[in-house]
Structure formats: structure tokens, C-alpha cells
Amino acid sequence: KNEVEQSPQNLTAQEGEFITINCSYSVGISALHWLQQHPGGGIVSLFMLSSGKKKHGRLIATINIQEKHSSLHITASHPRDSAVYICAASTGTASKLTFGTGTRLQVTL
Amino acid sequence: DGGITQSPKYLFRKEGQNVTLSCEQNLNHDAMYWYRQDPGQGLRLIYYSQIVNDFQKGDIAEGYSVSREKKESFPLTVTSAQKNPTAFYLCASSISETGSNSPLHFGNGTRLTVT
Numbered sequence: 758k759n760e761v762e763q764s765p766q767n768l769t770a771q772e773g774e775f776i777t778i779n780c781s782y783s784v785g786i787s788a789l790h791w792l793q794q795h796p797g798g799g800i801v802s803l804f805m806l807s808s809g810k811k812k813h814g815r816l817i818a819t820i821n822i823q824e825k826h827s828s829l830h831i832t833a834s835h836p837r838d839s840a841v842y843i844c845a846a847s848t849g850t851a852s853k854l855t856f857g858t859g860t861r862l863q864v865t866l
Numbered sequence: 867d868g869g870i871t872q873s874p875k876y877l878f879r880k881e882g883q884n885v886t887l888s889c890e891q892n893l894n895h896d897a898m899y900w901y902r903q904d905p906g907q908g909l910r911l912i913y914y915s916q917i918v919n920d921f922q923k924g925d926i927a928e929g930y931s932v933s934r935e936k937k938e939s940f941p942l943t944v945t946s947a948q949k950n951p952t953a954f955y956l957c958a959s960s961i962s963e964t965g966s967n968s969p970l971h972f973g974n975g976t977r978l979t980v981t
Contacts (some may be wrong), residue, residue, distance in 0.1 A: 761908065776969070798954060800975035845907070851897060851960045851970055852924065857910030 761846050763857040770864050776831040778860045780844035787847050789827045791818050793827045794841040794859065803829070803842075834864045867977035868893045872957050872973035879951075879980050880925045887942045887976045895971070897963035898940040902926060903954040903975075912955075915940055916963040944978065 758843050762782040780789070791803040791856055804811050804818040806827075811818050815834075820827040841859040848855075870891045877884045891898065897916050901909040911924030915934040929948025934940050940959075944951045957973045 763888050792970075792972075796954075797974060800956060800972035802960075802969040802971065807967045845909075850963050851899065851968070852911060852914045852922070852963060854909075854911070854970075856910075858906060864930070866950075 758856040759786070759846050759848055761844060761855045761857040763842075763844055763860050765860060767857070767861045768863070770834050770837055770862070772864055772866050774834050774864075776838075776862065776864075777818050778829045778842050778844075778862070780827045780846075780857055782825050782827075782846040782855070785825075786850065787849055788848065789799050789820050790819075790845040790854070791827075792845065794843060796840070796855040800843070804860045806814070818857075831862075834862075836866060838862060839864050868960055870957055870971055872955075872976050874976060875974065876923055877976055877978045879978070881980055882946045883980075885978065885980075886944050886949075887944065887955055887957075887978070889940045889942065889973060890938055891933060891940075891957075891959045892938060893959055894937070895959035895961055896937070898934070899936045899958040899960075899970070900924075900930070900932065900940070901956045903956060903960065909928070909956065912954035914943065914963065919958045943979075951978060953978060 763834040815832045843859045845854045845856045873888045899914040900912040913932040915921040931943045958970045961968045
């Protein structure tokens with residue numbers, strides 16, 4: 758069974774700071790998902806990647822398949838980025854996703 | 867705009883009662899999923915459905931039941947047999963379960979409290 762670990766569990770940053778959230782997994786995967794959970798509970802899919810790097814606005818996701826590690830970066834952080842960020846590793850289809858416990862990010866003014 | 871609607875947002879029930887959580891999607895997705903989220907734990911899969919009139923147990927199906935009579939709808943019933951039903955329940959969908967990896971679309975969740 759795949760184990761997915763995220764670090765840190767909690768993160769506080771000041772507006773404008775560069776943020777990195779890490780995700781490691783124990784077995785080979787077909788894809789790695791990054792999700793954002795808003796304070797109200799709804800979840801939005803940010804990225805799905807199987808190699809290299811993807812960028813969307815101020816968000817960048819990278820993955821190193823050999824090291825079984827992925828990172829989510831947020832440049833020029835803003836209070837509206839405050840949320841829980843969850844990584845999930847897939848060993849096949851969506852029903853084979855293993856979710857991390859999330860990183861709670863708080864960005865202050 | 868297409869999306870997933872879960873209702874209600876908050877649900878309160880007495881122990882011993884069955885309760886049904888609603889999930890509707892207008893994304894024309896074939897696959898739908900139910901997850902449970904507890905504090906300090908990752909999401910866990912309860913049931914999923916690849917297509918209408920078909921569904922499969924996930925990792926924690928005991929005490930739950932589902933139906934998939936329409937493509938758009940995938941209701942979850944939390945039965946009195948579920949030992950710890952109080953949790954946050956999330957419904958999701960994807961274009962396909964059996965194809966290549968496709969992103970998940972989530973609803974806003976239902977918080978169930980059983981006393």
C-alpha cells in the first residue's frame with residue numbers, strides 16, 4: 758500500500774513570501790495530484806502531474822519520480838492562498854488514490 | 867457552470883437513524899466517488915461508481931450504501947451499522963475511472979453529526 762507523507766503539517770507565512778510544501782510517497786505511481794481545500798471544506802484540483810513541472814499563475818508543482826517526491830510552490834503568497842493543501846498519489850485510476858493528511862497554510866498581512 | 871452539488875451542507879441525526887447524503891453532477895462524468903474525511907487523516911474512499919447501475923466498494927464501505935440509477939446522481943446512505951458516522955463527506959467525479967488519469971472534481975461536502 759502506498760504511503761503518502763506531507764510536510765510541514767502547518768505553515769504560517771507573511772504576504773509575499775515564497776512557500777514550499779513537500780509530498781513524498783513510498784511506491785511507484787502513475788500520477789500525483791495537488792488539491793486545495795478551502796476553509797468551508799470544498800476541494801479544488803490544482804495539478805495532476807506524472808513528470809517534470811507544471812505552472813499555473815503563482816503556483817508551481819514539480820515531481821521527481823526517482824526520488825518519489827513532489828513539491829508545491831507558491832510565489833508571492835497572498836492571504837487568499839490560506840487553505841489546506843493536499844497531495845494524493847495514484848497507482849492507477851482515481852479509485853487507487855492515496856491522500857496525504859494535508860498542509861494547513863496561513864498567510865498573514 | 868458545471869459542477870458537483872452536495873446537500874445539505876450540515877446534517878444532524880440521532881444515533882440509530884439512517885441518513886442519505888445527496889450528490890449531483892452536471893459535468894457529464896461517468897465516474898463518481900464518495901470520500902470520508904476525519905481530522906488528521908487523509909481522505910478515504912467509501913464507494914465509487916464507474917458507470918450507471920454499477921458501483922464498487924472502496925476501502926471503508928462497511929456501514930454505507932450507494933445507488934447509481936442516473937448518471938448525474940450518486941447518493942450515499944449512512945446506515946445505523948456505521949460505528950462512527952460523524953465526519954465530513956465529500957463527493958467527487960471524473961471523466962472516467964478506467965481510462966488514463968483524469969483530474970477529480972469535488973463538491974463542497976456535507977458535515978454529518980450523529981449524536
